[in-house]
Amino acid sequence: MEFAADIKNLMMPEIILFVGALLLCFIGILTDKAYKRVFSIVVLMLGLSFLMCLQLDTDTVSMAFGGSFLISKFTVFFKELILAGTISTIFLSDKYIKQNQKSVAEFYMLLFVAALGGMILVSSRDFITMFVALETLSISSYILSGFIKEKNSQEATLKYLVTGCVASAVILYGVSLLYGMSGSLRFDVIFAAIKSASMFNIAALSGTLVISGLCFKLATIPFYNWAPDVYEKSPLAVSAFLSTVSKVAGFGIIIRLVSELFNGIWILYLVLGLIALVSMAIGNLLGLCEENVKRLMAYSSIAHAGYILAVLALGSTLSLSSAVFYIITYLLMNFAAWSCLEVLDNGDGVTTESLKGLAYKRPVLAFCMVSAFASLAGLPIFVGFFSKFYLFQAIVFAGFLLYPFLCFVLLNSLIALYYYFKVIRAMFDEQESEQTVFWSKRLAVVLVFSTVMVLLTGIFSSPVITYSQQIAQSQMPAVIQYEAIKGTYFDNPRPISVR
């Protein structure tokens, strides 16, 4: 009964979510009026799953299901991020749920399934599991993004779905070539085959296909065009989910693929850098003339994904730790910004026009909003500054050949300042416009929590940096359990215990 032991030791967080999703499905069938009680059940289950993640033994790398499921410090960390993001999304969705009480169980169930898909995605170790988990995440996101039936959100959903299908077909084409040259779908076997055989070209091609297909999850080039429409048309909580949790899962699997599978294929680092530069530029330039703040957040998230990919393209431990730190802070900043927008959203979306005079009418909310947007822009004393600083540091340490690269990234963050400031300036405008705000306890919880975290990590950022360095170091040696390619990556290989 190997499976039973695996499940008991390693898979409890996923099992709890699985059971929770089934339970919510039954609740959705049986009753329409469970709105109040469902919330506490959902939060309880996610919290329990989070605790189970915390108590997993991550000092040794262990595997389940014959090696197709990997538990390491890195994967468990990403699972915790995903769960934390899902809990915040559920708090954030309070307004939407109050307006649509009938569909609450379905909404939560799809969120559960999406979170489950993301969690299995980041810890998958063969391509079958990866693909099914990716599609679990995607398909539930497709449905969630079309959840408002009244508005015309369906075209955006259809665009999202078609783009996603094309992206997954591209991923699968790359995977099929990898399968063809190694005869297996397991990451470790493919890695060994790439090392042993002279398959550099085809590995580079298939790696490019797989990574660019996964960029659909990050909403970067080449599959970015769904993001603004979907963020605008879907419920705001779902937009927050797509811009945080789904991206975190995508980054988790991309980091793992680049470090475990395509390690040593330098073309892939070039491709990552190229994707990063182009999506940064596109996100920032398209964001310049955007008035709708929800669409602005979409462009901003494209650009932020570009920054993270840019630093991942360097492929050193320092750059990985700065990417991890950036991901953590990105999660915090984004939830702060989205919860402010959710408070302000009156159903027609938030524009810079409708924000005018907010600072005089509602100073507290305006303060939260300023801190979130200034942090996204990367101004000092807010956490966004430290994450950007750390990112630039990683690029500087990568060598002077990359200084043009650094200049481009700097230029982009300067361009980005403009549209974040447009939002901030509108709030201090003299002429006031009518705002209706929506407060509830649950929304206030996530707003206050994320704003406080943005401020606190801005002031005391060193523990978080230390933690992200630990995460990055744990990924780098566990990377690969075979021989070293470059000395720096493999100073300290760990034993793998296959359970």
Next chain:
Amino acid sequence: MEFLNSAVFLIFAAMIIFSSVFAVFAHKIEYSVLSAVVCFLSVGALFLTLSADFIGASQIMIYGVGVSILLAFAIMFTGKDSPKSLYLTNPLRVFLGFVLVLTFLSVLIFFISPVLDPKSDGAFSSYGSFAAQIESIRQIGTAKFIGRRIFCDYVLPFELLSLLLLAGIVGVGYLAGGSKKDV
């Protein structure tokens, strides 16, 4: 025998390519769906020539029957289409699409053709001591082995797939069904 093999391959390959191109460029959507079904069926037949009996049968049943009925229903629902016929997008996009796709195809063929030439490399696993299994696959088909693999090594994706389909059913039921407000 060799002649037969290559003739079967050529026939089905030609059917696949012609029917897929016709499906993309047919003027009427009904023709397009019909030739898409032909393409799916020929892909299923091609699977049968690759000693993949189970996959071929599933392809014919799922795509040849299930998907074609699904598409027929979709045509029925959207049949009374707008007055103008929907054919191709604006010419610029068509041109760019052709350029992109031809580039992509040439890149693929450029990368595939030298590396995977069966004479040029020895990276593929040899069958060796598994001759008995190969022989039994040739005789009784692949279904038994596929089942054993799925329920031993790939339980996790299989269970996840069940949840995925459940979520799909619930979601589509919510999206396409009548609103619950009337209740």
Next chain:
Amino acid sequence: MFDVTLIHYLFLSAVLFCVGLLGVIVSRHLLRVLISVEFMLNAVNINFVAFSNYNDLIRLDGHIMAIFVMAIGVCELAIGLAILILVFRKTHSVDADGEYIEEEKWS
């Protein structure tokens, strides 16, 4: 004639994949876009099954992947058609370019 080898199947699947991609890019009818996506997935399946036949008839990973791809592809198609019908109910058009605004009044 000639000996059918792996490479022929790979060329066929590359061509089918590209036809599907072309269909996604150039078609205006949403149903045709969804069909083209299925072409891409079928091309991938040809690849998997061909590789499995020529390299890996022992573990049959390619066949298993093909089954999963089929199941998920059809699931995506079904969801796509459901949303397509929703869009059609709202706008009375299945145009991928979204030129339906003047028809909304007409309906």
